[in-house]
Structure formats: C-alpha cells, structure tokens
Amino acid sequence: MKLLRAHLFLLISAVLLVGCSLVKSDTFIFTADLPPNFYYRASAVYVPAKGETCTVPGGKNTHVGFNRHWRKEYKPDSEIALYRTVSGCPMVVSHLQLQIYSTYGNDRGDFGVDKATVVIREELPAKFQKEFSVNDESYFHGQCQFLFRTSGGKRRIVKILDCKGEDENGVLARGRPVAGYTLDQLQGKTVKLQIKLVKEEKPYMGDTWVKVKNGWKRCMGKGFEDQYAFCNGNYKDFSGFMMPDGKQCTIYPGCTE
Incomplete structure (x- = not known):
C-alpha cells in the first residue's frame, strides 16, 4: 500500500509539473541597459481587447506607470501585465511609452529627456517584429547625444538629449x-532597451x-540680452558663459583655453 501511494504521489507531482509548464505567464519584463546617470520612465497603455465593444469612461486607469519618481526610487526592471480589466472592460496592452532621462548637473532642471516606444499588437507583419534569443530575451537599441546651448542673461549651459534608434549593426534610424x-511573443519574456551615449556633444542650434x-566658443551676437546670439559672420567676438556648476568659462567643454 505504501508503495502504491508513493507511485501515486510521483504521478500526481509529474502531472502538476507538466501542467505548470504549459501555463503561460500573462506578464513580461521590460528593462533597460543605460549609461551612467540615465533613467527611464514607462507608461503601459491599455485598450479594449480584440472583439470587445466596451469603453472606459474618460480612459481612467488605462495607463500604468513605472519609475514615475525616478529621482528618488529607480528600478531597471518593470513587470508589465499583458491583460487587465478596467471598469469591467477586458483590455490588452497596446504600447509602452518610454521617456529616457539623463542628468548633467545638480539643479532639479539639469536633465535632458527624449522618447522611445514599444509597440504591441495582436498581429504584426514579420518585418516589424523583433526576435527573441534562446534565453527569451529581445533587444532593441538606441544612441543618445547631448546638444548644448546657453540660456538666460548669464548664458548658462543647458543640454538637450537627442536619441535615435539604432539597428544591430549600429546604423542610425x-x-x-x-x-x-x-x-x-511576449508572455514570460524580457525586452531590453540598450542605449549608448555619444561622447562628443554638439551645439543645439x-x-x-x-x-x-x-x-567651442560662443558667439557674442548683439550682447548678453540677445538670447539667440547668432554669429552672422562675426567669428571674432565671443562671450563667456556659465557651466551648470556655476563656473564662468570661455570655451566648451574644457572651460578655459
């Protein structure tokens, strides 16, 4: 009897294991491999599932945010639900809106930001679908660069982040x-955004x-009150400017000539 019970236990355990292996996860992981001082914020956007005619009043609770407070608490891995029910309406995720942040100074406004997107559909043409590796990971790539300019009467340096897509061969989109x-494709998988930063910065305008x-030397223009201060052929008269840390400089990025 004990032997029979042991066999039954092993059989039931095997059945349970097979059953569990067949159950697919209703979530996937989004993560990002970013340079130092880079962060992302994500919003998963949901729409009524295929065949559903229901709606959500005002679209309330159809967006789920991740890393909303990226300055205080940042987590590189975000678990995204593929399906949700909102106000009784069965919904599916349609895309991830991604904001890429990079800080360059200590003031709260010393950051640049640009965007990226993950599109999710019931069906997509094969040429638009990213593939997964044997370890259930998929990667897409981008390249970011800082564009610098001056702002205000003190001509303080501010930076704009400019990000472009990149294929596996490094060709920019x-x-x-x-x-x-x-x-x-996504059930139980991991999608990773990989961003590299171009070391050389260039002027925004x-x-x-x-x-x-x-x-780089800053053209004087008509004076410090001239916010645009185009060179207009005058490549002899230059102005100083202020770095984000308050240092007065005459050449960017090395400060002193």
Whole structure:
C-alpha cells in the first residue's frame, strides 16, 4: 500500500509539473541597459481587447506607470501585465511609452529627456517584429547625444538629449528607438532597451558656436540680452558663459583655453 501511494504521489507531482509548464505567464519584463546617470520612465497603455465593444469612461486607469519618481526610487526592471480589466472592460496592452532621462548637473532642471516606444499588437507583419534569443530575451537599441546651448542673461549651459534608434549593426534610424512585438511573443519574456551615449556633444542650434582647436566658443551676437546670439559672420567676438556648476568659462567643454 505504501508503495502504491508513493507511485501515486510521483504521478500526481509529474502531472502538476507538466501542467505548470504549459501555463503561460500573462506578464513580461521590460528593462533597460543605460549609461551612467540615465533613467527611464514607462507608461503601459491599455485598450479594449480584440472583439470587445466596451469603453472606459474618460480612459481612467488605462495607463500604468513605472519609475514615475525616478529621482528618488529607480528600478531597471518593470513587470508589465499583458491583460487587465478596467471598469469591467477586458483590455490588452497596446504600447509602452518610454521617456529616457539623463542628468548633467545638480539643479532639479539639469536633465535632458527624449522618447522611445514599444509597440504591441495582436498581429504584426514579420518585418516589424523583433526576435527573441534562446534565453527569451529581445533587444532593441538606441544612441543618445547631448546638444548644448546657453540660456538666460548669464548664458548658462543647458543640454538637450537627442536619441535615435539604432539597428544591430549600429546604423542610425531617423526616428527614436522603437520595437514591435505581438502579444503571444511576449508572455514570460524580457525586452531590453540598450542605449549608448555619444561622447562628443554638439551645439543645439547652428551658427551660434564656433569650433576651435580645443572645443567651442560662443558667439557674442548683439550682447548678453540677445538670447539667440547668432554669429552672422562675426567669428571674432565671443562671450563667456556659465557651466551648470556655476563656473564662468570661455570655451566648451574644457572651460578655459
């Protein structure tokens, strides 16, 4: 009898294990491999599932946020639900809206931000679908660069973050980083955004800085009250400017010539 019970126990355990292995996860992990001082904020956007005619009043609770307070608490891994029911309406995730942040100074406004997107559909043409590796991970790539300019009467340096998509061979796209998946691709998988930062910065606006041997010099324009201060052919009169840390400089990024 004990032997029979032991066999039954092993059989039931095996059945349970097989059953569990067949159950697919209704979530996937989004994560990002980012340079130092980079962060992301994500919003998972949900729409009524295929065949559903229900609606959600005002679209309330159809967006789920991750890393909303990225300055205080940042987690690189976000678990995204594929399906949700909101106000009695069965919904599916349609895309992830991603904001990429990078800080460059100590003031609260010293950051640049740009966007990326993960598109999710019931069906997608094969050419728009990203593939997964044998370890159930999929990657999409981007390249970001800081564009610098001056702002205000003190001509303080501020930076704009400019991000472009990149393929596996390093070829830049015209638009921002984007990846596409179908719902059945994502169950239990991991999607990772990989961003690299271009070391060399460049001016945000043309004809405002002059390239010299050791960096860039700021054209004076009509004076410090001239916010645009285009060079307009005058490549001899330059102005000083203030770095984000308050240092007064004459050449960017090395400060002194």
